[in-house]
Amino acid sequence: QARARLPAPQVQTRKSHSASAKPILQLTGLSKAFNGKTVLRDINLSVQPGEVISIIGPSGSGKTTLIRMVNGLETMDQGSVELLGQEFIRAGQRENALPYRAQITRLGMVFQGFNLFPHKTVLENLMLAPRLHNLDSREDLHQRSLAMLDKVGMLEHATKYPHQLSGGQQQRVAIARTLVMKPAVVLFDEPTSALDPERVSEVLQVIEKLAEEGITMLIVTHEMKFAFAISDRVVFMEQGRIEIDASPAEIRQMRDHRIFRFIDDMAT
Numbered sequence: 001q002a003r004a005r006l007p008a009p010q011v012q013t014r015k016s017h018s019a020s021a022k023p024i025l026q027l028t029g030l031s032k033a034f035n036g037k038t039v040l041r042d043i044n045l046s047v048q049p050g051e052v053i054s055i056i057g058p059s060g061s062g063k064t065t066l067i068r069m070v071n072g073l074e075t076m077d078q079g080s081v082e083l084l085g086q087e088f089i090r091a092g093q094r095e096n097a098l099p100y101r102a103q104i105t106r107l108g109m110v111f112q113g114f115n116l117f118p119h120k121t122v123l124e125n126l127m128l129a130p131r132l133h134n135l136d137s138r139e140d141l142h143q144r145s146l147a148m149l150d151k152v153g154m155l156e157h158a159t160k161y162p163h164q165l166s167g168g169q170q171q172r173v174a175i176a177r178t179l180v181m182k183p184a185v186v187l188f189d190e191p192t193s194a195l196d197p198e199r200v201s202e203v204l205q206v207i208e209k210l211a212e213e214g215i216t217m218l219i220v221t222h223e224m225k226f227a228f229a230i231s232d233r234v235v236f237m238e239q240g241r242i243e244i245d246a247s248p249a250e251i252r253q254m255r256d257h258r259i260f261r262f263i264d265d266m267a268t
């Protein structure tokens with residue numbers, strides 16, 4: 001009798017999640033036209049927790065529009081985005097809709113142009129948004145901000161203002177500022193394209209470190225070597241469509257002429 005009440009062993013009752021883990025971010029049927037010109041066509045993309053996905057493709061293929069749409073900076077004509085298994089944003093939804101407001105702090109964004117507040121110090125830049133959203137006690141937040149500056153190698157610059165820093169340093173601060181919010185996913189829109197060439201690698205190294213730590217990231221980039229080295233999947237876009245969505249190894253095997261022509265063009 002006692003034995004009959006024992007719970008069944010977990011291995012028999014629990015399904016394996018490895019093959020069908022729940023996506024942390026799900027884009028479904030996203031489409032967009034500007035002034036009658038279609039720039040995104042039926043984009044579907046599923047991002048698993050911990051995945052690093054690079055979005056590459058020719059200029060004008062819709063990469064930036066797509067990533068801005070995911071965090072509500074651009075409206076969509078059709079489709080929807082789910083974040084952490086919940087509705088986040090959908091076509092026709094108002095910007096102040098409840099699901100969006102409830103979840104927007106879980107989505108980090110790093111821009112081409114850093115977008116730091118010029119009249120705030122580095123440390124103030126990190127603490128501003130979390131304070132607004134009342135995420136933590138001031139002391140916890142202060143400690144976490146310093147830890148994030150340390151992570152990106154900017155701790156010694158905590159009291160400086162953005163104009164006292166190089167572009168690469170400003171971008172590292174912008175990355176730390178995003179991480180302080182403890183985002184579930186971080187979106188990067190060409191994070192190194194506004195930098196002097198000699199400043200690119202310091203930012204890529206920080207992103208690589210985050211990839212190793214298992215932070216989920218969606219990265220629009222023109223840095224091909226970097227994209228193929230750190231990504232779990234590379235998404236190749238052309239004329240508003242996802243043409244290829246595969247691992248770097250699979251893409252090398254495929255030898256698809258479109259992607260190879262594109263990478264050749266980038267290299268010359």
Ligand code: ADP
Pocket residue numbers: 034035039057058059060061062063064065066
């Ligand atoms: P990518 O990031 O791949 O270079 P974009 O997403 O920036 O591509 O642009 C895709 C297309 O959408 C381009 O043809 C661009 O000119 C157009 N586009 C982007 N934003 C706007 C806008 N606000 N108004 C009109 N057209 C736009």
